[in-house]
Amino acid sequence: MAKKGGGNRVERYCPEMNAEMMHRLEMDGYLRKAIEENELFLCYQPIVDVHTGAVIATEALVRWRNPKLGLVRPDEFIPLAEETGLIHEIGRWVLQTACRQTKQWQRETGNDKLAIFVNVSAVQFQHERFVDDVKQALKQSNLLPSCLRLELTEHSMLRHLSSTMRTLDELKRLGVGIAVDDFGSGYSSFHYLKQLPATILKIDRAFIERLHTNASDAAIVKAIITMGRGLGLETIAEGVEALEQLERLRDLQCSYAQGYALCPPLVAEEIAAYMTGRQMNQL
Numbered sequence: 001m002a003k004k005g006g007g008n009r010v011e012r013y014c015p016e017m018n019a020e021m022m023h024r025l026e027m028d029g030y031l032r033k034a035i036e037e038n039e040l041f042l043c044y045q046p047i048v049d050v051h052t053g054a055v056i057a058t059e060a061l062v063r064w065r066n067p068k069l070g071l072v073r074p075d076e077f078i079p080l081a082e083e084t085g086l087i088h089e090i091g092r093w094v095l096q097t098a099c100r101q102t103k104q105w106q107r108e109t110g111n112d113k114l115a116i117f118v119n120v121s122a123v124q125f126q127h128e129r130f131v132d133d134v135k136q137a138l139k140q141s142n143l144l145p146s147c148l149r150l151e152l153t154e155h156s157m158l159r160h161l162s163s164t165m166r167t168l169d170e171l172k173r174l175g176v177g178i179a180v181d182d183f184g185s186g187y188s189s190f191h192y193l194k195q196l197p198a199t200i201l202k203i204d205r206a207f208i209e210r211l212h213t214n215a216s217d218a219a220i221v222k223a224i225i226t227m228g229r230g231l232g233l234e235t236i237a238e239g240v241e242a243l244e245q246l247e248r249l250r251d252l253q254c255s256y257a258q259g260y261a262l263c264p265p266l267v268a269e270e271i272a273a274y275m276t277g278r279q280m281n282q283l
């Protein structure tokens with residue numbers, strides 16, 4: 001055992017660390033088979049026009065149900081998939097499935113403007129094939145590029161800034177929308193925001209949570225919406241859980257919202273029923 005630096009510096013066997021590593025290894029093994037075993041599925045959360053109540057889009061949210069592990073949340077397996085590189089295959093599957101599903105809803109509802117928001121991780125975005133994957137998903141599904149919006153966090157956009165910009169520009173030329181996810185939670189400066197070819201800001205739910213009870217949060221949300229409008233960006237409020245928050249968003253001229261108060265993430269069949277129900281309510 002190394003004694004240098006005193007007894008406290010000796011590396012000890014740590015059962016918790018070992019258990020954690022075993023768990024990850026086990027998860028990785030299962031995750032490798034998840035696609036072929038049809039264990040991945042998508043939930044979709046409606047994004048609603050705050051003023052008219054119309055569903056303008058949905059956000060695809062991946063889920064993994066494994067017979068041994070049960071339902072695993074994306075916050076748990078996406079970081080692992082990024083580490084092991086599996087994210088490319090998973091991301092490709094999400095893109096293809098979400099585009100195909102949206103085209104089907106467009107046909108069923110007659111709304112050919114219905115859009116789909118797809119989360120893209122930083123690792124996935126850096127892959128040289130990423131733009132080809134996007135093109136292929138659009139081609140296979142016959143979905144118009146303007147109906148696809150990719151969500152990236154500020155953090156992932158600012159990583160490897162120059163290559164990111166090239167990819168973003170290419171996607172923009174294709175006509176695909178770019179949304180900054182969890183806006184306000186990172187540390188991007190206005191200098192970068194001005195350069196990013198983003199078309200949409202998704203206001204982080206941390207600010208929406210106390211929008212109706214805390215003056216500082218309300219001031220920040222108001223400032224983001226005003227800035228978005230000035231820059232020609234659409235704004236979407238994330239994590240709307242209370243009707244009071246929705247009312248405040250209307251007052252502040254926020255365009256769109258999503259959250260449990262409107263509709264939780266649902267599987268495709270439930271979304272079709274939700275959209276039909278809403279259309280009927282609007283008649």
Ligand code: C2E
Nearest residue numbers: 061062073074075078094119120121239240241259260265
């Ligand atoms: P996100 O992109 O910010 O997605 C929004 C998260 O907030 C989702 O969690 C959603 O279920 C949850 N949510 C929606 N409405 C409310 C609300 O009113 N209150 C609260 N408290 N939460 C709400 P979820 O589905 O667990 O996803 C977590 C994160 O995992 C996502 O955050 C996204 O970054 C990532 N993720 C999900 N699907 C994918 C995917 O297909 N690819 C990649 N790369 N990441 C994904």
Ligand code: MG
Nearest residue numbers: 059119151181
């Ligand atoms: Mg998102």
Ligand code: MG
Nearest residue numbers: 119151153181
């Ligand atoms: Mg996200």
Ligand code: MG
Nearest residue numbers: 181182202238
């Ligand atoms: Mg978000």
